[in-house]
Amino acid sequence: MVKITWISLVASFVVYTVFINVLCHNKTPTPLTKEINQGWEIWQNKNCQACHQLYGLGGYMGPDLTNSTSKVDVAYIKAVIKSGTSRMPNFNLSNKEIEKVVAFLKWVDKSGHSAVDFKNVHWTGTYIID
Numbered sequence: 001m002v003k004i005t006w007i008s009l010v011a012s013f014v015v016y017t018v019f020i021n022v023l024c025h026n027k028t029p030t031p032l033t034k035e036i037n038q039g040w041e042i043w044q045n046k047n048c049q050a051c052h053q054l055y056g057l058g059g060y061m062g063p064d065l066t067n068s069t070s071k072v073d074v075a076y077i078k079a080v081i082k083s084g085t086s087r088m089p090n091f092n093l094s095n096k097e098i099e100k101v102v103a104f105l106k107w108v109d110k111s112g113h114s115a116v117d118f119k120n121v122h123w124t125g126t127y128i129i130d
């Protein structure tokens with residue numbers, strides 16, 4: 001009896017793992033380019049994460065930026081980074097550096113969602129991206 005239970009648990013685990021990874025995982029990750037990497041470096045050097053979250057992790061003074069490039073106009077994003085706001089410092093980034101940060105934010109945006117919208121949760125526990 002113990003053996004049957006054990007075997008069926010292992011079999012369920014294997015079937016479920018294959019199901020999730022092969023059948024449900026149809027999204028290929030966007031490859032990292034040099035520009036995205038440089039944007040990431042600026043993000044780290046300027047410590048944007050101190051005030052902003054990515055995937056819900058980071059500081060809470062500013063908004064979560066995981067899906068910023070699809071939620072707000074990219075021109076607005078560039079303008080905020082260029083000039084700062086009353087609460088966000090101006091980091092004196094050049095237009096080229098801003099392009100790199102935006103490329104990084106676009107890459108992050110494609111990689112996932114920060115807040116889970118419950119209507120998109122599949123019964124398998126995976127998240128459906130529409």
Ligand code: HEC
Pocket residue numbers: 042043046047048049050051052061062063065068072077078080081085086087088089091101
């Ligand atoms: C000292 C805290 C702080 C730091 C550091 C900071 N920000 Fe911000 N940021 C904010 C706040 C606060 C806002 C919201 C606008 C406001 O209320 O002034 C904001 C807004 C933004 C927005 C607009 C997002 C939206 O949805 O409106 C972007 C894009 C942004 N920041 C990018 C960056 C980047 C890139 C860096 C690093 C180079 C950075 N921020 C560093 C505080 C910060």
